[in-house]
Amino acid sequence: MRQKTVCILSGGMDSTTLLYHLFDLGDEVLALSFDYGQRHRKELEYAGRTCARLGVRHTAVDISAVGGLLKGSALTSSGIAVPHGHYEDESMRLTVVPNRNMIMMAIAGGYALAEGCDRLAVAVHAGDHAVYPDCRPQFIADFEDALRSGNYGQPSVYAPFLDWTKSDIARLGVELGIDFERDTWSCYEGGEEPCGKCGTCVERAEALAAAARERQR
Amino acid sequence: MRQKTVCILSGGMDSTTLLYHLFDLGDEVLALSFDYGQRHRKELEYAGRTCARLGVRHTAVDISAVGGLLKGSALTSSGIAVPHGHYEDESMRLTVVPNRNMIMMAIAGGYALAEGCDRLAVAVHAGDHAVYPDCRPQFIADFEDALRSGNYGQPSVYAPFLDWTKSDIARLGVELGIDFERDTWSCYEGGEEPCGKCGTCVERAEALAAAARERQR
Numbered sequence: 001m002r003q004k005t006v007c008i009l010s011g012g013m014d015s016t017t018l019l020y021h022l023f024d025l026g027d028e029v030l031a032l033s034f035d036y037g038q039r040h041r042k043e044l045e046y047a048g049r050t051c052a053r054l055g056v057r058h059t060a061v062d063i064s065a066v067g068g069l070l071k072g073s074a075l076t077s078s079g080i081a082v083p084h085g086h087y088e089d090e091s092m093r094l095t096v097v098p099n100r101n102m103i104m105m106a107i108a109g110g111y112a113l114a115e116g117c118d119r120l121a122v123a124v125h126a127g128d129h130a131v132y133p134d135c136r137p138q139f140i141a142d143f144e145d146a147l148r149s150g151n152y153g154q155p156s157v158y159a160p161f162l163d164w165t166k167s168d169i170a171r172l173g174v175e176l177g178i179d180f181e182r183d184t185w186s187c188y189e190g191g192e193e194p195c196g197k198c199g200t201c202v203e204r205a206e207a208l209a210a211a212a213r214e215r216q217r
Numbered sequence: 218m219r220q221k222t223v224c225i226l227s228g229g230m231d232s233t234t235l236l237y238h239l240f241d242l243g244d245e246v247l248a249l250s251f252d253y254g255q256r257h258r259k260e261l262e263y264a265g266r267t268c269a270r271l272g273v274r275h276t277a278v279d280i281s282a283v284g285g286l287l288k289g290s291a292l293t294s295s296g297i298a299v300p301h302g303h304y305e306d307e308s309m310r311l312t313v314v315p316n317r318n319m320i321m322m323a324i325a326g327g328y329a330l331a332e333g334c335d336r337l338a339v340a341v342h343a344g345d346h347a348v349y350p351d352c353r354p355q356f357i358a359d360f361e362d363a364l365r366s367g368n369y370g371q372p373s374v375y376a377p378f379l380d381w382t383k384s385d386i387a388r389l390g391v392e393l394g395i396d397f398e399r400d401t402w403s404c405y406e407g408g409e410e411p412c413g414k415c416g417t418c419v420e421r422a423e424a425l426a427a428a429a430r431e432r433q434r
Contacts, residue, residue, distance in 0.1 A: 032286075059286065061282050061283060061285075061286060062282045063280060063282065063283065065278050065279045065280065066278060066280065066324050066327070068278075069249075069276065069278060069324070069327065069328045069331060070327045070328070070330075070331045071331050097327075098326075098327040098328075098330035098331045098368065099323060099324075099326045099327035099330055099364070099367060099368055100327070101367065102323040102326065102327075102363060102364065102367050103320075103323045103324055103327055105323075106316060106319040106320045106322075106323040107283050107286070107316075107320055109315075109316045109319065110283070110286065110287045110314075110315040110316035110317070110319075110320055111286045111287070111315075113287075113315035113316055114286060114287045114288050114315045133366065133367055133368060133369055134367035134368065136366070138366045139363060139366045139367040142359065142362040142363035142366045142367075143363040143367070145359040145362070145363070146319060146356060146359035146360040146362070146363045147316070147319065149350065149353070149355045149356045149359045150316060150318065150319050150350055150351035150356040150359075150360070151315065151316055151350060151351065152350055
C-alpha cells in the first residue's frame with residue numbers, strides 16, 4: 001500500500017537521500033524544512049530545488065522566533081564560532097541546539113496528522129550519535145512513543161538510516177542518482193562556498209570519499 | 218533547594234494557577250506563552266499582565282507559521298465553528314490542534330535547557346483527559362522520557378495537576394489569591410466577552426461554581 005509520509009528535509013546529504021529513498025519507494029511525500037535562524041540557512045534553497053526537481057510539495061516553516069530562545073549554540077548564535085573537526089570531538093558540543101530534533105519532529109508530527117499522513121520520516125544516522133543525543137535510537141523510540149500516545153496512536157516514525165554510517169547514506173544517494181555537490185548543502189558556516197573545516201564539512205568529505213572508493217572496487 | 222523552572226502559560230485558569238503555585242513554592246520561574254494563531258489570542262494579554270503582577274520574566278513566542286500547518290481545528294481555522302458543550306462531547310474533537318502540547322512542550326524544553334532550568338512545568342489536568350490525549354498521564358510520561366533521552370537526561374517535567382479536576386485547580390487558585398475573573402481568560406471564541414457556551418467557558422464556570430460551593434461549607 002502506498003504510504004503518505006512527511007519528510008523532514010534540511011537540504012543536506014542525509015535528508016536529501018531520505019527524500020530520494022521515499023520517492024523511490026513510491027510514497028506520497030510532503031517535505032518540510034525549518035528556518036530556525038541557522039547560519040547556514042542557505043541549505044533551504046537546496047531543499048527547495050530538490051523538491052522542485054522531484055515534483056514534491058515543499059513547505060518551509062519559519063520558527064526563527066523559536067531559534068531566538070535557544071541560545072548557546074554555534075549554529076544559532078553569531079557570537080559563538082563554529083568549531084572545526086570531527087563530531088566525536090568535545091568541541092562539537094557547541095553545535096548542539098537544545099532539543100532541536102524534538103522541536104522539529106513535534107511540528108512535523110502535527111503537520112503529518114493535519115495532512116492525514118501515515119508516518120514521519122527523519123534522516124538521523126549513526127554518525128550523529130556521538131555528539132547529538134537527539135539522534136540516538138533511544139530518543140527516536142521514546143519520541144515515537146510520545147507522539148503516538150499524544151495523538152490516538154498515529155503517526156509512526158520512519159528512521160531507516162538510524163544504524164547507518166554517513167558513508168552508507170552517500171552510497172545509497174549515489175545509487176539513487178543524487179549529485180551531492182550540485183544538490184545538497186552541509187557547511188554550518190553558511191558562506192558562499194563550503195568552509196571545508198567545520199564538523200559537517202569534514203564528515204561530508206569523508207563520507208563522499210569512502211563511497212567513491214567503494215564504487216571503484 | 219530553589220528550582221529554576223519554565224512554566225508554559227496560556228493565560229487561562231489552569232496555567233495561571235500553576236504559575237502562582239510555582240511562585241508560592243519559591244521557584245525561579247520563566248513563563249513562556251505561545252501565539253500559534255489561536256482565535257483566543259486575547260489570552261496572551263492576560264498572561265502578560267499576570268507575569269507583570271508577579272514580577273516574573275515573560276516571553277511570548279510567535280509560532281503562528283506552525284499554527285498555519287495544523288489545519289482542521291476550530292481553534293486555528295476560522296472556517297470551523299467552535300463547538301458548544303462539555304469536553305466529554307464528541308463535538309469537542311474539533312478543538313484538538315494536532316500535537317499541540319508536544320510542540321509547545323518541546324519548544325519549552327529547549328528554552329529550559331538554554332536557560333539552565335531544572336524543569337518544565339505544565340498545567341495539564343484530569344478534566345482535559347477525555348478529549349485531549351496529549352494531556353493524559355501516558356503522554357506526559359512518554360514525553361518526559363523522550364525529552365530526557367534527547368538531552369543528556371535533563372530537564373524533568375512537573376505536572377502537579379495531572380490527576381486533579383478543574384475544581385481542584387480553582388480551589389487552589391482562590392487560596393493563592395487569584396481573581397479568576399480579572400486575571401484569566403479562557404473562552405475559545407476570543408471575542409470581547411466570554412461566549413459562555415464553548416467547552417472551556419462551560420468547564421470554567423462549573424469549576425468556579427464548585428470551588429465557591431466548597432468554600433461556603
